[in-house]
Amino acid sequence: MARLESLLVFLSSFLSFVWALGGAIPEMEEAMQIQREQLARFSSFLGPTAQSQSHTKRQSTMTFSNPAAEAFLVDGTTIPDVNFDAGPSWAGLLPISGDPDETRKLFFWFWPTTNASNTKDLIFWTNGGPGCSSLEGFLQENGPISWSWGQAEPTPNPFAWNQLAHMIWVEQPVGTGFSQGTPNITNDDELAAQLVGFFGQFLEIFHELKGNDLWLTGESYAGFYVPRIANFIYENPDLLDLSLQGIYIADPSLTYGVVQEDIPALRFANQNVFPFNSSFMAQLQAASDACGYTDYLDQFITYPPAGPIPFPVGVPEGSTSASAQCRLSLNPVFNIYRVTDTFPNLWSVLGFPRSTQEFIYFNRTDVQDAIHAPHINWEICASKSVYAAGGDKSVASMLTAAGANISTLGNVIEKSVRTVVAHGLADMILIAEGTRIAIQNMTWGGLQGFQTPIEPESFVVDSPVAGVQGVYGNTHTERGLTYIEFYYSGHMTPQFVPWAAFSAISFLLGKQDSPSSG
Numbered sequence: 001m002a003r004l005e006s007l008l009v010f011l012s013s014f015l016s017f018v019w020a021l022g023g024a025i026p027e028m029e030e031a032m033q034i035q036r037e038q039l040a041r042f043s044s045f046l047g048p049t050a051q052s053q054s055h056t057k058r059q060s061t062m063t064f065s066n067p068a069a070e071a072f073l074v075d076g077t078t079i080p081d082v083n084f085d086a087g088p089s090w091a092g093l094l095p096i097s098g099d100p101d102e103t104r105k106l107f108f109w110f111w112p113t114t115n116a117s118n119t120k121d122l123i124f125w126t127n128g129g130p131g132c133s134s135l136e137g138f139l140q141e142n143g144p145i146s147w148s149w150g151q152a153e154p155t156p157n158p159f160a161w162n163q164l165a166h167m168i169w170v171e172q173p174v175g176t177g178f179s180q181g182t183p184n185i186t187n188d189d190e191l192a193a194q195l196v197g198f199f200g201q202f203l204e205i206f207h208e209l210k211g212n213d214l215w216l217t218g219e220s221y222a223g224f225y226v227p228r229i230a231n232f233i234y235e236n237p238d239l240l241d242l243s244l245q246g247i248y249i250a251d252p253s254l255t256y257g258v259v260q261e262d263i264p265a266l267r268f269a270n271q272n273v274f275p276f277n278s279s280f281m282a283q284l285q286a287a288s289d290a291c292g293y294t295d296y297l298d299q300f301i302t303y304p305p306a307g308p309i310p311f312p313v314g315v316p317e318g319s320t321s322a323s324a325q326c327r328l329s330l331n332p333v334f335n336i337y338r339v340t341d342t343f344p345n346l347w348s349v350l351g352f353p354r355s356t357q358e359f360i361y362f363n364r365t366d367v368q369d370a371i372h373a374p375h376i377n378w379e380i381c382a383s384k385s386v387y388a389a390g391g392d393k394s395v396a397s398m399l400t401a402a403g404a405n406i407s408t409l410g411n412v413i414e415k416s417v418r419t420v421v422a423h424g425l426a427d428m429i430l431i432a433e434g435t436r437i438a439i440q441n442m443t444w445g446g447l448q449g450f451q452t453p454i455e456p457e458s459f460v461v462d463s464p465v466a467g468v469q470g471v472y473g474n475t476h477t478e479r480g481l482t483y484i485e486f487y488y489s490g491h492m493t494p495q496f497v498p499w500a501a502f503s504a505i506s507f508l509l510g511k512q513d514s515p516s517s518g
């Protein structure tokens with residue numbers, strides 16, 4: 001009884017101490033202060049609200065004299081659910097050849113640059129898959145309208161790439177998104193021919209863009225697409241009335257899955273993002289040892305490399321890393337595209353990779369009407385293959401095909417003004433460490449791999465837009481190839497660290513001397 005009384009005395013004196021502070025526990029007050037600061041930061045980050053927009057309609061830096069262009073014009077004030085004037089843009093389907101009976105058509109959305117000084121550059125963006133829609137990149141990564149995971153409504157994107165150049169998002173190849181026709185390609189040279197054919201038709205209508213500098217960019221499986229498209233354009237310079245300058249591929253598929261997924265898996269798991277228990281950690285360690293992965297990175301990934309990098313001894317075909325079952329039992333909302341995600345499960349209006357959406361934005365007929373898209377069931381990633389039976393027969397871009405003396409990407413690097421490969425460090429669908437292995441095993445400019453190590457903390461961003469300043473990763477450039485690793489980023493780098501991707505694209509275009517802007 002006495003002890004209970006003294007406890008109550010203690011509690012009441014503690015409470016009166018708290019009341020004396022105006023009802024707030026000091027840490028709580030500090031936490032609320034941090035939240036207020038975050039809110040203030042986010043309000044500038046998300047850009048002006050609909051109310052504070054001026055009533056004058058946004059003007060275009062480009063006009064197109066061909067009357068046929070009119071049918072593609074999208075009014076930036078009437079895009080469903082977008083409560084601000086996004087500015088004028090052009091969208092629709094165009095065939096991949098001039099044949100009047102052509103059944104294959106690609107869907108595009110073209111946005112003129114918002115900066116009148118940048119009208120000579122055109123950036124092409126494609127998502128990967130194969131068969132995933134570039135409208136995902138448009139709405140959730142680098143477009144002027146941002147409706148990302150968990151966002152209640154779309155907002156202007158202060159890091160939209162069309163501030164730096166004209167942008168065209170294309171749903172390709174045939175079989176992807178709104179694009180029309182029956183897929184029958186067997187490799188990415190045929191994919192490139194489709195796209196170049198499309199551009200021929202596009203430039204007939206939007207002929208003011210002819211002769212522009214072209215930059216090809218993309219993500220994920222675009223590690224196959226983009227180097228092949230670039231290679232095709234360099235090998236067939238007369239087919240396209242644009243001047244290809246360079247490429248940018250982020251979190252790309254570049255080589256064998258074993259290299260980009262399995263060998264680096266244990267080191268990835270060890271970086272403390274997975275709180276696996278000790279018995280499971282021991283199990284992973286044993287699997288890594290048995291597969292010959294554990295010492296592999298230290299032994300073979302040297303700067304410069306000692307020679308062609310071998311496969312780990314006795315690698316089992318189709319071996320996988322930490323099983324989905326184990327990850328999910330610990331974190332029910334585990335997201336392989338960004339392993340740092342935790343509860344709650346954020347919605348995505350595109351239904352991917354989350355499936356908690358109420359609707360799929362581009363599957364709505366009002367949205368389809370606004371952008372001159374056909375009324376079809378739009379899927380973010382095609383459920384049928386975009387290749388003929390047998391799939392993509394292309395050799396991965398960092399590997400040298402039998403009979404060739406250089407890889408596709410090696411050739412593209414040698415012919416381009418700049419080539420950038422980027423990778424988010426919290427991506428586990430493809431792991432950055434594996435991209436390092438692939439680079440060290442590739443020959444370009446007469447040498448194999450990078451000759452000197454990648455300096456840690458060498459990628460620094462100083463963004464005037466968000467007030468973001470500081471180290472955002474690692475970067476290294478040799479012989480025309482720049483590699484960048486982004487901290488804090490999963491697979492979709494412009495979605496997660498938009499200021500960092502923006503700085504990298506600004507470098508690609510030659511607007512700054514290094515990927516760092518700080």
Ligand SMILES: *[C@@H]1O[C@H](CO)[C@@H](O)[C@H](O)[C@H]1NC(C)=O
Nearest residue numbers: 114115116117118163164511
């Ligand atoms: C427009 O682009 C030019 C050239 O790239 C640059 O110097 C200028 O700062 C840009 N303006 C804005 C508002 O970003």
Ligand SMILES: *[C@@H]1O[C@H](CO)[C@@H](O)[C@H](O)[C@H]1NC(C)=O
Nearest residue numbers: 103104182183184185186190
């Ligand atoms: C695919 O089909 C089209 C006709 O729709 C044909 O012209 C083309 O040659 C075919 N391509 C391949 C690679 O078979």
Ligand SMILES: *[C@@H]1O[C@H](CO)[C@@H](O)[C@H](O)[C@H]1NC(C)=O
Nearest residue numbers: 255259308309310311400441
């Ligand atoms: C490295 O390149 C060589 C030669 O191109 C190839 O045989 C080998 O499989 C590659 N190693 C890895 C780990 O990708």
Ligand SMILES: *[C@@H]1O[C@H](CO)[C@@H](O)[C@H](O)[C@H]1NC(C)=O
Nearest residue numbers: 277278279280326327329330
């Ligand atoms: C350790 O983790 C593994 C994988 O999640 C699980 O199967 C096992 O039951 C866990 N062991 C303990 C003691 O929690």
Ligand SMILES: *[C@@H]1O[C@H](CO)[C@@H](O)[C@H](O)[C@H]1NC(C)=O
Nearest residue numbers: 359360363364365376377378
């Ligand atoms: C897309 O919309 C159509 C109706 O327009 C509907 O039948 C279909 O289920 C929708 N697809 C998804 C994945 O919501």
Ligand SMILES: *[C@@H]1O[C@H](CO)[C@@H](O)[C@H](O)[C@H]1NC(C)=O
Nearest residue numbers: 403404405406407411445446
């Ligand atoms: C590689 O082959 C091409 C022809 O396919 C040739 O033009 C080039 O000189 C060769 N390069 C080297 C380094 O042997």
